[in-house]
Amino acid sequence: MTQQNKPASSHFPLYRLLSDAPGGIVVDLDGEQLAAHSHETVASLMLRQIDPGQFRRSAVSGEPRAPLCMMGVCFECLVEIDGQRNEQACLVRVRSGMTIRRQFPRGERQ
Amino acid sequence: MSAPDLLIVGGGAAGLSAAIIARELGLSVELLDERPAFGGNYFAGAGNPSAGRLGEGYAQGADLLRKANGPRMHNGAFAWRIEPDGKTYFIDPASKVGRISPRRLLIATGAQERPVPIPGALLPGVMYAGAAQLMLKTFGSIPAGRAVLVGSGPLLLLLAKQLLGQGAALAAMIETTPRAGLLTTARSLPSALKVPALLSEGLSFRSALRKSSMAWHRQASGIFISGRDKAGSVTFTDRHGRRHTIMADLILLHDGVIPNDHVARQLKCKETWNPRQHCFNTTVDQWGETSRKGIFAAGDCTGIWGVEAARRSGEIAAIEIARQLGFINADERDRRAAEPLRQRARQVAFRPFVETHFPPTLSRAEFAHDDTVICRCETVTAGEIRLAIRQGASGPDQLKSFTRCGMGPCQGRSCAMAVAEILASETGQSIGEIGRHDIRAPLKPLPLGQIATVRDAVEEIVA
Amino acid sequence: MTSRHEIGVEIAVIGGGLVGAAVAYGLIKKGLSVVLLDEGDTAIRASRGNFGLVCAAGKGDKLEDYAPWALQGVHVWAEFARNLIAETGIDLELEQNGGFVFCAGPLALKERIDMMERLKRKSGLDFDVMEPAEIARLMPGVSSNVAGAIFCEIDGAANPLKLLRALHAAISATEGALRREARAERIERTSGGYRITTPAGMVTSEKVVLAAGLGNLGLAKWLGIALPIKPMRGQILVTERYESILKAPSEHVRQTMDGTFLLGGSWEDVGYDTSTTFEVTRDIAAQAVSYFPFLEKVRLMRTWSALRILAPDNAPIYDEIAPGAFLVTCHSGVSLAAIHAGKVASWIADGALPDEAAAFALSRFEPGLKEREIAYG
Numbered sequence: 030m031t032q033q034n035k036p037a038s039s040h041f042p043l044y045r046l047l048s049d050a051p052g053g054i055v056v057d058l059d060g061e062q063l064a065a066h067s068h069e070t071v072a073s074l075m076l077r078q079i080d081p082g083q084f085r086r087s088a089v090s091g092e093p094r095a096p097l098c099m100m101g102v103c104f105e106c107l108v109e110i111d112g113q114r115n116e117q118a119c120l121v122r123v124r125s126g127m128t129i130r131r132q133f134p135r136g137e138r139q
Numbered sequence: 140m141s142a143p144d145l146l147i148v149g150g151g152a153a154g155l156s157a158a159i160i161a162r163e164l165g166l167s168v169e170l171l172d173e174r175p176a177f178g179g180n181y182f183a184g185a186g187n188p189s190a191g192r193l194g195e196g197y198a199q200g201a202d203l204l205r206k207a208n209g210p211r212m213h214n215g216a217f218a219w220r221i222e223p224d225g226k227t228y229f230i231d232p233a234s235k236v237g238r239i240s241p242r243r244l245l246i247a248t249g250a251q252e253r254p255v256p257i258p259g260a261l262l263p264g265v266m267y268a269g270a271a272q273l274m275l276k277t278f279g280s281i282p283a284g285r286a287v288l289v290g291s292g293p294l295l296l297l298l299a300k301q302l303l304g305q306g307a308a309l310a311a312m313i314e315t316t317p318r319a320g321l322l323t324t325a326r327s328l329p330s331a332l333k334v335p336a337l338l339s340e341g342l343s344f345r346s347a348l349r350k351s352s353m354a355w356h357r358q359a360s361g362i363f364i365s366g367r368d369k370a371g372s373v374t375f376t377d378r379h380g381r382r383h384t385i386m387a388d389l390i391l392l393h394d395g396v397i398p399n400d401h402v403a404r405q406l407k408c409k410e411t412w413n414p415r416q417h418c419f420n421t422t423v424d425q426w427g428e429t430s431r432k433g434i435f436a437a438g439d440c441t442g443i444w445g446v447e448a449a450r451r452s453g454e455i456a457a458i459e460i461a462r463q464l465g466f467i468n469a470d471e472r473d474r475r476a477a478e479p480l481r482q483r484a485r486q487v488a489f490r491p492f493v494e495t496h497f498p499p500t501l502s503r504a505e506f507a508h509d510d511t512v513i514c515r516c517e518t519v520t521a522g523e524i525r526l527a528i529r530q531g532a533s534g535p536d537q538l539k540s541f542t543r544c545g546m547g548p549c550q551g552r553s554c555a556m557a558v559a560e561i562l563a564s565e566t567g568q569s570i571g572e573i574g575r576h577d578i579r580a581p582l583k584p585l586p587l588g589q590i591a592t593v594r595d596a597v598e599e600i601v602a
Numbered sequence: 603m604t605s606r607h608e609i610g611v612e613i614a615v616i617g618g619g620l621v622g623a624a625v626a627y628g629l630i631k632k633g634l635s636v637v638l639l640d641e642g643d644t645a646i647r648a649s650r651g652n653f654g655l656v657c658a659a660g661k662g663d664k665l666e667d668y669a670p671w672a673l674q675g676v677h678v679w680a681e682f683a684r685n686l687i688a689e690t691g692i693d694l695e696l697e698q699n700g701g702f703v704f705c706a707g708p709l710a711l712k713e714r715i716d717m718m719e720r721l722k723r724k725s726g727l728d729f730d731v732m733e734p735a736e737i738a739r740l741m742p743g744v745s746s747n748v749a750g751a752i753f754c755e756i757d758g759a760a761n762p763l764k765l766l767r768a769l770h771a772a773i774s775a776t777e778g779a780l781r782r783e784a785r786a787e788r789i790e791r792t793s794g795g796y797r798i799t800t801p802a803g804m805v806t807s808e809k810v811v812l813a814a815g816l817g818n819l820g821l822a823k824w825l826g827i828a829l830p831i832k833p834m835r836g837q838i839l840v841t842e843r844y845e846s847i848l849k850a851p852s853e854h855v856r857q858t859m860d861g862t863f864l865l866g867g868s869w870e871d872v873g874y875d876t877s878t879t880f881e882v883t884r885d886i887a888a889q890a891v892s893y894f895p896f897l898e899k900v901r902l903m904r905t906w907s908a909l910r911i912l913a914p915d916n917a918p919i920y921d922e923i924a925p926g927a928f929l930v931t932c933h934s935g936v937s938l939a940a941i942h943a944g945k946v947a948s949w950i951a952d953g954a955l956p957d958e959a960a961a962f963a964l965s966r967f968e969p970g971l972k973e974r975e976i977a978y979g
Contacts, residue, residue: 043388046280047280068187084263096270097270098270100180102399107548113899199797254805537650540766546903581881584903586898587902591884592888
């Protein structure tokens with residue numbers, strides 16, 4: 030539990046996998062190749078790979094937002110998948126070759 | 140080629156149970172579930188090899204999934220338009236529009252977390268407890284940093300136990316559950332004692348948590364979350380009136396669950412306000428038929444009765460549908476339904492105990508500060524809603540059109556209850572009278588191109 | 603909240619939608635004591651389903667006097683909006699950068715040009731004819747599936763929901779002027795005027811304005827008048843927000859200031875059925891995608907139906923249908939909001955309709971009706 034001592038402001042993901050087994054699926058997240066397990070969704074993968082503050086920004090307020098419910102209700106996990114914007118990342122399973130783009134207003138990236 | 144006998148929307152405990160029984164009785168069944176795997180919230184991930192580690196009750200889900208498995212069970216298929224005669228348009232995983240015109244429709248869309256509008260709840264790093272449970276059950280993932288559980292309800296206690304058992308670092312449990320009055324306990328205890336397993340399960344959670352090193356605060360109030368671009372800490376007042384701030388990376392909120400009832404609402408099925416559950420219940424008869432003939436609803440989407448009741452409700456609905464369609468006669472129905480009806484009654488009898496012990500606390504929007512955001516999608520605050528009410532918005536639909544509250548992608552799933560609570564407190568009407576805004580198709584946003592290209596290409600799914 | 607006692611005012615306006623609210627707002631500005639009776643959340647409420655165009659193009663096709671009237675209505679909109687925004691702080695999102703009417707084929711375009719020429723002789727309303735390449739300057743992304751468009755520089759759009767909200771806010775600033783949950787159930791003549799029964803209490807007034815949309819059909823019956831209006835369903839689609847791209851609206855596609863696209867243009871004679879249908883949703887989506895291919899990936903957020911309130915010639919009806927009882931009904935509650943709050947409110951305040959209003963009298967449909975009205979006086 031080394032993470033426990035990190036200050037809250039540092040950048041690290043909210044979740045980690047219990048198992049160390051490598052995933053067999055490779056997806057592209059904003060140009061970076063990530064290994065994923067076949068049963069994962071885009072949201073569950075991102076939650077264990079990126080800092081929650083970097084997930085997306087609201088198109089309305091510009092504030093950072095990240096997944097909230099993981100059950101298809103809250104629409105806080107919206108990402109662009111294979112060119113289609115505003116997909117619910119928590120409902121879409123990863124596929125090999127999938128291209129995932131985070132959504133920031135006016136194209137800004139963190 | 141003929142119309143399918145039954146279309147089930149939702150592949151959780153109720154929907155799967157209904158599918159199994161309906162097929163046994165000879166019905167042709169189609170099932171649509173928007174998620175990539177069946178099981179709903181309770182049995183999410185139950186088909187995974189590692190499911191056993193979360194206990195025996197959960198492992199039953201693997202059996203349910205195995206039995207329900209079949210060719211007409213559609214994953215990743217989302218019903219976006221359902222008409223009063225049950226005709227359903229859906230998008231399949233290949234983004235094509237399909238249509239099913241079933242003889243009977245069963246809505247089994249389960250429950251969702253009760254939305255919690257408190258200061259700081261919009262920050263990344265704030266999630267619902269149910270989300271963390273899905274991360275564990277479905278994906279074998281646990282919190283990586285310091286997690287704090289905040290709120291009230293059996294799920295919060297269960298989740299704490301499950302996460303601690305998997306080695307997660309829980310910094311604190313901040314319970315907002317009020318101190319149970321002796322009188323209310325006395326009233327609801329007798330019926331709860333009929334389900335001793337559930338009662339002892341609850342007690343076992345608490346004793347397991349006491350043994351852990353996790354800080355445990357009871358009867359907390361005045362909760363807010365702080366952070367700049369993500370959550371960093373949670374602040375609260377304990378039962379002795381002392382303020383605390385606890386640093387955290389992940390803050391898991393929970394204030395019970397409510398029906399995920401958008402489908403029934405789009406169909407304008409009758410509903411009633413359940414003051415004990417503090418949510419609307421879709422009105423159904425004992426078989427699960429709604430106020431619209433031929434349209435049934437089962438499981439937690441009709442009211443919060445729990446997973447066992449959901450399974451029985453699904454079975455009961457399937458049995459009655461089989462009778463209505465002539466697959467069995469009334470005697471056969473009564474014979475087959477007797478046991479599930481009895482078991483469901485037992486489960487339902489337990490609910491008042493849970494409901495009295497865990498009344499909504501964090502989610503009560505009538506107490507929200509004016510600057511607290513109620514509508515997450517459109518960023519509408521409690522203050523803006525109150526102003527619109529003063530300026531003439533007399534009901535939820537007018538309020539929606541005045542403020543855009545509920546017009547965003549979630550279509551009001553996160554704010555409808557809060558709006559009703561604020562309207563009630565501002566106007567003096569009851570929540571039941573106020574109701575919620577109309578739900579219009581599509582049930583979830585979908586690309587125009589997916590609709591536009593289907594002029595002559597809607598695939599009618601037949602039995 | 604609701605007091606049951608009887609209240610007395612100079613003018614009672616029945617109908618809390620855009621037409622009634624605009625008239626009531628105008629009357630209050632003139633210092634009259636007014637109550638606006640609003641049925642509330644369950645009303646049919648065409649005002650909530652509105653597309654939001656502020657436009658003169660094409661109005662008057664079947665009643666040419668409507669063309670100059672609509673043009674006047676558009677001309678006075680900006681000042682009306684300035685005042686209402688200053689008073690309430692609510693932005694009406696008025697844009698008057700011109701507006702388009704799309705034509706899919708050359709024949710439809712030619713017919714539309716002929717009509718516009720004819721109306722121009724009556725009203726002086728100027729217009730341009732544009733090909734897709736020219737349209738694209740204001741509406742980037744338009745495809746060659748559009749044969750051409752009529753462009754009127756003075757046209758535009760506003761946010762109808764905010765307009766309604768602002769009118770309600772301005773009216774409710776006067777204590778007691780807005781009565782909610784006050785559906786007019788009965789209108790009776792009294793010696794001094796009218797008595798109106800509502801669930802929120804009784805209202806007596808010297809004058810009454812019938813501005814309840816399709817509800818006017820039932821209300822006018824209390825005064826012995828049958829109205830020739832009927833519902834005409836329109837289905838509207840709204841999308842998710844998108845970056846601001848369209849600088850001007852059209853009848854079929856417009857982008858709001860929030861970034862959402864409104865898509866519409868269906869006309870269905872189906873009575874009071876306010877449901878939506880898959881077929882019309884599909885057709886509207888298909889047409890919008892055909893005109894603007896980039897919309898293919900933009901998400902449909904909601905669909906709804908609203909009932910237009912149509913007279914046989916699609917024009918407004920303004921009339922004094924009994925002494926002191928004024929009828930105001932039209933399909934274009936947004937385009938005409940400013941002139942309803944201005945001129946029409948003045949006519950009602952003065953208690954007599956001028957010659958200018960004569961073209962919009964009820965008697966244009968059935969000459970017999972006028973005599974019956976005289977018999978009342």
